[in-house]
Amino acid sequence: MKSQQFPSLMFALAIAATLLISGCSMTDRFKEDQGREFEATWPEVADATQREPGALYAQGTDVSLWSNVTARNLGDTLTVVLAESTEAEKSATTTAAKNSSATLTGPTILGRPITVNGTPILDASIGNESNFTGNGAATQSNKLDGFISVTVAKRLSNGNLLVRGQKWVAINSGREFVRLQGIVRPSDISPDNTVLSWRVADAYISYGGQGTVANASKPGWLYRFFNSPKTPF
Numbered sequence: 411m412k413s414q415q416f417p418s419l420m421f422a423l424a425i426a427a428t429l430l431i432s433g434c435s436m437t438d439r440f441k442e443d444q445g446r447e448f449e450a451t452w453p454e455v456a457d458a459t460q461r462e463p464g465a466l467y468a469q470g471t472d473v474s475l476w477s478n479v480t481a482r483n484l485g486d487t488l489t490v491v492l493a494e495s496t497e498a499e500k501s502a503t504t505t506a507a508k509n510s511s512a513t514l515t516g517p518t519i520l521g522r523p524i525t526v527n528g529t530p531i532l533d534a535s536i537g538n539e540s541n542f543t544g545n546g547a548a549t550q551s552n553k554l555d556g557f558i559s560v561t562v563a564k565r566l567s568n569g570n571l572l573v574r575g576q577k578w579v580a581i582n583s584g585r586e587f588v589r590l591q592g593i594v595r596p597s598d599i600s601p602d603n604t605v606l607s608w609r610v611a612d613a614y615i616s617y618g619g620q621g622t623v624a625n626a627s628k629p630g631w632l633y634r635f636f637n638s639p640k641t642p643f
Contacts, residue, residue, distance in 0.1 A: 448576035448589045451563045453485030480599045481571060486562045488573055489604045490590055494554040494615065501547040511537040554617060558588050570595055573610075584621020590614065 481488035516523055516532025523530045560575030574591035592610035599605050607613065 448574050448591065450575060451485050451561045453483065480596070480601070480603045481562050481573070481594075482565070482596055484562055484565060487559050487603075488562065488571075488594065488599065489557055489559045490573075490607050490610065491604055492554050492556045492558060492588070492590075492607045492615070494552070494607055497551040499547075499549045502545070504542070504544040506540075506542040508540045509538070511535065554615070556588065558590055560590055566593070570611075582621075584619055586619040587617070589616040 480486075512535065514534040514536075516530055516534070518524070524532050558575060558577050560573040562571045563574050564572040566572060571594045572592075573594055574589075576587055576589040578585055578587045590607070590610070590613065592613035594605055594610055598609045607615065
């Protein structure tokens with residue numbers, strides 16, 4: 411009997427290991443695919459214009475003598491100064507109580523209740539009492555400082571710039587990345603071609619990593635299973 415159960419157990423373990431490995435590879439592939447959305451945007455290739463003999467400027471070229479050298483065209487680079495800091499605190503207390511009662515008078519015979527030794531035996535009363543008290547508190551804070559250079563992915567009709575980009579840093583046996591996407595007003599860009607992150611509208615900022623340190627800071631799949639809201643335990 412034991413010899414028949416052993417192959418089945420080994421087969422189940424092999425399937426579980428295969429699913430675990432494939433799940434890890436799919437997770438890494440998902441991160442790589444997601445990173446492609448933040449790849450740099452290349453400038454548009456300008457059409458070759460034919461210069462007239464003896465002319466100083468070619469027709470159709472953009473020449474600005476007084477503007478700052480800041481990002482404004484497709485593919486231009488822009489440095490975003492990351493200065494993110496948020497704090498949140500929430501607490502809640504709930505108290506509920508409910509009491510209910512009902513009395514049922516028993517039937518009578520000739521106007522008299524049915525009793526035993528003078529005590530009514532068919533009278534009934536029902537009562538219910540319930541109480542609930544709940545307390546909850548949550549505190550969260552985060553801070554992100556640094557720099558990331560992005561490129562202009564699109565120039566919107568109102569002149570604002572859609573920017574996005576990512577930065578990877580390899581440290582020892584792991585890699586860390588910062589990704590950013592958002593909308594920047596040209597007027598918010600400083601003369602040194604930088605903009606503060608809290609001036610980026612509709613900002614998406616992601617910071618994470620891959621490798622030994624990132625894996626060590628994550629709980630295992632068994633812990634995540636028992637800590638899931640869907641677990642029956």
